[in-house]
Structures are given as C-alpha cells and as structure tokens.
Amino acid sequence: MTEQKPESDVAGLSYEEAREQLIAVVGRLEAGGASLEESLALWERGEALAARCEEWLEGARKRLAASRDQPL
Helix, strand or coil, rough: CCCCCCCCCCCEEEHHHHHHHHHHHHHHHCCCCCCCCCCCCHHHHHHHHHHHHHHHHHHHHHHHHHHHCCCC
C-alpha cells in the first residue's frame, strides 16, 4: 500500500478550499466512530490544511502591511 502524505495536495488549495476541507475534517473527528488509523490520518490532514490556511492569512497580512507602507 502506498501512503500519501496529507499535505501532498494541500499546496494548491485556495484559502476557502482549505478552510472548507478543514471544517469537514474537524466534523468527522468530532463525530467519532473512525478507527485509530483513520483518526490519525484525519488529524494529519487537518494539520496540513490548517498550515495552508495560515500561509494564506500570513500572505494577506504581509500584503496589507505593504499597502499601508506605500504612499497614496
């Protein structure tokens, strides 16, 4: 069986896509009923999605800061 890294397809997601997928992952984890292995995989995917959202937010912060520093 080939194991796929949870972040392998996350890099190309928009903020909105990553956020929606993260919400779905959290919902599945909160619902319970998953095996330990599935729960771990969901957790890892959630971590990768959260990191992707943070990348987008940090980029937005930098753009806003840069635009405030530029004279009008």
